[in-house]
Amino acid sequence: MAHILTVFGTGEGQTEKIADSITEEFRARGHEATTVNVAEIDSELDIDEFDAVLIGASVHYGRQQKSVRQWVKTNRDVLVRTPNGFFQVSGASGAKNDEGLAEATGYLDKFIDATNWQPDRIALFGGALRFSEYGFLKRALLKFIVRNQEFETDESGDAELTDWESVVSFAGEFAVFVEERLGEAVEAD
Numbered sequence: 001m002a003h004i005l006t007v008f009g010t011g012e013g014q015t016e017k018i019a020d021s022i023t024e025e026f027r028a029r030g031h032e033a034t035t036v037n038v039a040e041i042d043s044e045l046d047i048d049e050f051d052a053v054l055i056g057a058s059v060h061y062g063r064q065q066k067s068v069r070q071w072v073k074t075n076r077d078v079l080v081r082t083p084n085g086f087f088q089v090s091g092a093s094g095a096k097n098d099e100g101l102a103e104a105t106g107y108l109d110k111f112i113d114a115t116n117w118q119p120d121r122i123a124l125f126g127g128a129l130r131f132s133e134y135g136f137l138k139r140a141l142l143k144f145i146v147r148n149q150e151f152e153t154d155e156s157g158d159a160e161l162t163d164w165e166s167v168v169s170f171a172g173e174f175a176v177f178v179e180e181r182l183g184e185a186v187e188a189d
């Protein structure tokens with residue numbers, strides 16, 4: 001059994017929902033999982049005590065949370081010698097076309113450049129567009145950002161672009177990668 005740390009940044013909670021789903025899958029596979037919001041992280045948390053580290057961040061105005069970038073930079077030395085992964089949540093990844101993928105990959109490349117960290121495993125997930133919960137300015141800006149995107153909305157005009165099956169399968173693949181790196185065989189339930 002591995003102890004996997006997941007650290008995530010979130011603006012409106014979608015990345016937390018995704019981190020929770022990943023955590024559930026780690027536990028279902030017999031691993032211990034600790035999941036923390038980077039904004040609430042305990043300064044005493046010692047990442048050396050974990051067997052693997054997964055980082056998650058969402059994209060707002062073209063960038064991931066500064067606090068996530070900062071945390072990665074601070075912990076980079078330990079991170080690179082621990083099995084690690086990164087998942088990014090964005091509106092662009094919810095677009096099922098090449099432009100969306102190119103945009104999401106562009107955000108990721110900037111993150112890798114800024115942190116000087118090349119994650120072992122990477123996933124790009126679509127986020128959620130909760131227009132009904134934003135104020136006027138935020139709603140207008142987000143509508144502009146996703147203007148070329150097609151998506152289905154619910155009765156309040158919101159859209160969840162997250163493919164939950166991909167989230168669970170990434171969690172499973174990451175768990176297997178960690179097991180292999182640790183040379184352990186963990187029996188799935």
Ligand SMILES: Cc1cc2nc3c(=O)[nH]c(=O)nc-3n(C[C@H](O)[C@H](O)[C@H](O)COP(=O)(O)O)c2cc1C
Pocket residue numbers: 009010011012013014015016058059060061062063089090091092093126127128129130138141142145
């Ligand atoms: C103010 C705002 C700005 C956003 N900017 C972008 C953006 O530049 N590119 C993009 O692909 N998605 C953008 N999004 C979509 C978010 O990535 C998406 O809503 C995601 O689910 C947010 O995750 P979170 O709730 O964990 O913060 C933006 C969303 C908001 C609310």
